Amino acid sequence: MPTSRSKAARTAPPPDPGDAFTLTVLGCDGSWPGPGGAGSGYLVRIGETALVLDAGPGTFATLQTLMDPADVDAVVITHHHHDHWTDLFAMHAQAQFGARARRAPLPVYAPPLVAELAGPKQTLQFEWHEITHGTRAGVGEASCAFHRTDHEEETLAVRVDGAGRALGYSADSGPGWSVEDLGFGLDLLLCEATDTSEHEGTANHLSARQAGAAAKAAGARRLVLTHRWPTVDAGAVAAEAESAFGGPVEQATIGREFHL
Ligand SMILES: [Zn+2]
Numbered sequence: 676m677p678t679s680r681s682k683a684a685r686t687a688p689p690p691d692p693g694d695a696f697t698l699t700v701l702g703c704d705g706s707w708p709g710p711g712g713a714g715s716g717y718l719v720r721i722g723e724t725a726l727v728l729d730a731g732p733g734t735f736a737t738l739q740t741l742m743d744p745a746d747v748d749a750v751v752i753t754h755h756h757h758d759h760w761t762d763l764f765a766m767h768a769q770a771q772f773g774a775r776a777r778r779a780p781l782p783v784y785a786p787p788l789v790a791e792l793a794g795p796k797q798t799l800q801f802e803w804h805e806i807t808h809g810t811r812a813g814v815g816e817a818s819c820a821f822h823r824t825d826h827e828e829e830t831l832a833v834r835v836d837g838a839g840r841a842l843g844y845s846a847d848s849g850p851g852w853s854v855e856d857l858g859f860g861l862d863l864l865l866c867e868a869t870d871t872s873e874h875e876g877t878a879n880h881l882s883a884r885q886a887g888a889a890a891k892a893a894g895a896r897r898l899v900l901t902h903r904w905p906t907v908d909a910g911a912v913a914a915e916a917e918s919a920f921g922g923p924v925e926q927a928t929i930g931r932e933f934h935l
Contacts, residue, residue, distance in 0.1 A: 694934065695721065695722060695838035695839075695840070695935075696719075696720070696721050696837055696838045696840040696842070696862075696934070696935040697718075697719070697720045697932055697934055697935070698717055698718070698719055698842060698863065698865065698899075698932070698933045698935065699717065699718040699720070699741060699930070699931070699932045699933075700716075700717055700901070700927045700928060700929055700930060700931045700932075701716035701717055701718055701727075701734035701735075701737045701738050701929065702714050702715055702716040702731050702732075702733050702734040702737065702929060703715060703901040703902065703903070703927035703928065703929065704731075704758070704902070704903070704904070704905050705758070705867065705869045705880070705901075705902035705903055705904045705905075705907075706756075706758050706869070706902075706904060707758060707904075707905070708731075708732055708733050708758075708905070709905025709906075710905070712733065712905060712929065713731060713732060713733025713734045713736075713737065713929060714729075714731020714732045714733060714734060714757070714758035714759060714761070714762075715729040715731040715734070715753075715758055715759045715901070715902060716728070716729045716730050716731050716733075716734025716735075716737075716738070716762065717729065717844070717865065718738060718741060718742070719817065719835055719842065721815070721816045721817050721835075721837035721838050721840075722815070722816045722837070722838060723815065723816065724748050724814060724815030724816040724817050724837070725742060725746055725747050725748050726747075726748060726749055726750075726751065726814055726815075726817050726819075726835070727747055727749070727750045727751070728751050728753070728833065728835075728844055729751070729752060729753055729759045729760065729846075730750055730752065730759070730760050730761070730762040730763050730766060731757075731758045731759050731760065731761065731762060732757070732758065732761050732762055733762065734762050735762040735765040735766055735769070737929055737930065739769075740930075744766060744769055744770070744773070745770075745773070745778075747781060748782070748814050748815050748817075749781070749782040749783070749784060749814040750763070750766070750781060750782070750783045750784070750785075751783075751784045751785070751806075751819065751833060752783065752784070752785035752786070752789045753786075753830055753831050753832070753833065753844070753846035753847070754786060754788075754789070754826065754827075754828065754829065754830035754831065754846060754847065755786065755788040755789050755792055755828055756827070756830075756847065759846070759847075760785070760789055760792075760793075763783065763789075763793055763797065763801075764793075764797070766781070766800075767797050767800050767801065770800035771799060771800050779802075780799075780800055780801055780802040781800060781801055781802065782801075782802045782804055782814070783801045783802065783803055783804065784804045784806045784810075784812055784814075784819070785803065785804075785805070785806060786805070786806060786807065786828070786829040786830075786831060787805050787829075788828055788829065790803045790805075806821050806831060807821070807823075807829065807831070808821065808822060808823035808829075808831065809821070809822075810831075816837045816838065817835050817836070817837045818835070818836045818837060819833050819834070819835050820833065820836075820857075820858075821833050822834070822852075822856045822857060823852070824845065824846055824847065824848035824849075824852040825848045825849035825850065825851030825852035826846070826847045826848050826849060826852075826879055827879065830846050830847055831846060832844060832845050832846045832848065832852070832854075832856070832857060833846070833857075834857040834858060834861070838935075840862045840935040841858075841860050841861050841862050841935075842861070842862065842863050842864075842865065842935060843857040843861040843863070843864040843865065843866075843893070843895065844864075844865045844866075845864070845865065845866040845867050845881070845886075845889075846867070847867055847869075847879075847880060847902065848867065848879075848880070848881060849879040849880065849881070850875070850881060850885050853889065853892070853893075854866065854889040854890065854892065854893040854895070855889075855892055855893045857893065859893065859894050860894070861893060861894070861895040861896065862895075862896050862897065862935045863895070863896065863897040863898075863899060863933060863935050864890045864893065864895035864897070864898050864899070865899045865901055865927070866881065866886040866889060866890060866898060866899070866900065866901065867880060867881050867886065867900075867901055867902035868881060868882065868883035868885075868886040868887075868900040868901070868902065868903055868912050868916055869881060869882070869902050869903060869904055869907070870882055870883075870903075870904060870907050870912075871883055871884070871907060871908075871911050871912060871915060872884035872885070872915055880902070882915070883900060883903075883911075883912040883913070883915045883916040883919075884915045884916065884918070884919045885919075886898070886900060886916055886919075887915065887916035887917065887918065887919030887920035887921075887924065888919040888920075890920050890924075891919065891920050891921055897925065897933075898916065898920050898924045898925070899924070899925045899926065899927055899933060900912060900913065900916055900924055900925070900926050900927065901926075901927035903926075909926060912926075913926060
């Protein structure tokens, strides 16, 4: 006798091709969370695979509104700056004491400095995987490729391929790195646009103008801006990114879902 679950699976409509690869914003503020905001964090779902890219402060709260954290297949941390990873502590505590225990430790892919900063206690619920420039990793239906950017210590941009789609995530970078390193054919580029062009050179980040130009050079089909400092005007960032990209751009906001 089939179970009710298998009956439901057999009668479910075929998945919409647009749902095969989704990106949902968990947090997108640059360097510090603004009022009601959160650091960098994104949920990538490809078929049955759930991958979290970065776990900045405040992002785990939103993740739990979208899915049971016990079903996350892996977390990728791009670099050691606090706005990209400190909710690993919350994830660790929930995995240890939450209502539903994980079947196995949660794989965390990160440059070595992140594990060092997290400390030895954060190994109980995590299975650490060291990544560096050139690392490739498969997580369920997702294939990840990492590329070092122009940022402090080791910061890794990532390209995620799956379900015939490709996502690029710049992580943080100065202008000395090219998005083209992620390869061509990106359906969506999630790119930091921390400030406007008048402040270029004052911090090791991309301006919105530089993000637009980088996306255009890489031939990305869509550009989603993220990591804007909370004090920077969203309209100004969008206007100069669109001018450099040569077309409309989109902005990350908490809870927004993009279908690749
Ligand atoms: Zn950052």
